[in-house]
Amino acid sequence: MQKIRTRLCRLRDKRLVEYTEFGDPNGMPVMFFHGFMGSCQQALLAHANAIDEGVRIIAPNRPGIGRSSPADFRTMTDYTDDIRQLADSLRIGRFAVMGASAGGCFALACGHELRKRVRLVGVVGGIGPLNIMHNLQQMTLFRRTFLRGCHGYPTIARYVFAAFFFFCKRWPRLSYNWLIRNSSVIDADMMSRKDISLVLWRDHQSVFLQRNGIEGLLLETRLYFNWGFDLKNFPEKTHVIFWHGKDDPILPWSAIRKMAEPIPHSEGILYSGGHLTFLMNRTDDVLKRMKQDFISGIAHGARSA
Numbered sequence: 001m002q003k004i005r006t007r008l009c010r011l012r013d014k015r016l017v018e019y020t021e022f023g024d025p026n027g028m029p030v031m032f033f034h035g036f037m038g039s040c041q042q043a044l045l046a047h048a049n050a051i052d053e054g055v056r057i058i059a060p061n062r063p064g065i066g067r068s069s070p071a072d073f074r075t076m077t078d079y080t081d082d083i084r085q086l087a088d089s090l091r092i093g094r095f096a097v098m099g100a101s102a103g104g105c106f107a108l109a110c111g112h113e114l115r116k117r118v119r120l121v122g123v124v125g126g127i128g129p130l131n132i133m134h135n136l137q138q139m140t141l142f143r144r145t146f147l148r149g150c151h152g153y154p155t156i157a158r159y160v161f162a163a164f165f166f167f168c169k170r171w172p173r174l175s176y177n178w179l180i181r182n183s184s185v186i187d188a189d190m191m192s193r194k195d196i197s198l199v200l201w202r203d204h205q206s207v208f209l210q211r212n213g214i215e216g217l218l219l220e221t222r223l224y225f226n227w228g229f230d231l232k233n234f235p236e237k238t239h240v241i242f243w244h245g246k247d248d249p250i251l252p253w254s255a256i257r258k259m260a261e262p263i264p265h266s267e268g269i270l271y272s273g274g275h276l277t278f279l280m281n282r283t284d285d286v287l288k289r290m291k292q293d294f295i296s297g298i299a300h301g302a303r304s305a
Contacts, residue, residue, distance in 0.1 A: 023050025064216020075228025
């Protein structure tokens with residue numbers, strides 16, 4: 001599996017956004033948002049299919065992850081201006097967005113805030129707003145305790161993270177193996193795949209072996225509880241597609257279906273497997289569908305303009 005070089009974009013406030021491009025450099029532009037405790041390297045799993053489908057994937061690291069500068073956003077919608085500036089720097093006008101796992105929140109935020117440029121949102125194995133209790137209560141006890149603790153007691157969480165980050169930096173491979181063995185996010189049979197293990201290791205390096213990783217994780221957990229927008233007010237012209245595994249251990253399909261109901265133009269695609277199985281095995285279907293909808297949406301927009 002090849003290593004693709006990351007780049008840096010300097011924002012107006014002098015912060016840096018680290019991003020990587022995958023797929024066809026002349027293809028349909030898609031901004032890809034990685035999952036929690038992940039990095040832009042997760043889009044590497046879609047690289048080959050993106051080339052085949054003629055899709056250009058731009059995958060940024062969120063604040064505090066990799067070489068992206070930390071930030072102090074109040075809501076998830078605050079983050080969307082980073083994406084606006086990144087798209088401007090790359091001279092991209094309209095584009096689609098796609099979010100994997102918790103990255104689906106950020107994809108939805110961009111669809112809401114950047115409605116003149118984003119007409120298509122793909123959410124793969126997403127989660128709902130955690131300030132809505134039925135979303136949080138659907139999670140396992142450990143996961144919801146962890147997220148509530150990071151959100152409600154950030155000072156304590158920072159000390160706990162600092163201890164764990166010390167362990168990770170002192171014994172990087174040992175800490176990585178421990179996290180993988182205790183993860184319920186990825187199906188066990190996926191762990192043996194070389195491409196997935198490579199991406200997971202790069203995620204580990206970008207989060208737990210970076211100086212700003214603690215601030216990045218704490219910011220993310222705060223934003224999951226503070227989206228800054230209501231799905232009931234989602235743009236009517238923006239199409240949202242939810243791909244979700246029927247055995248997803250993070251959030252059940254019933255919760256995702258309830259989250260999609262208030263969005264005027266949305267649909268759900270349920271598939272066999274667990275969390276992100278579709279991203280790891282069926283990115284060709286996801287990208288093919290997104291390209292079709294993006295092209296037809298652009299054509300419709302041109303006719304109605």
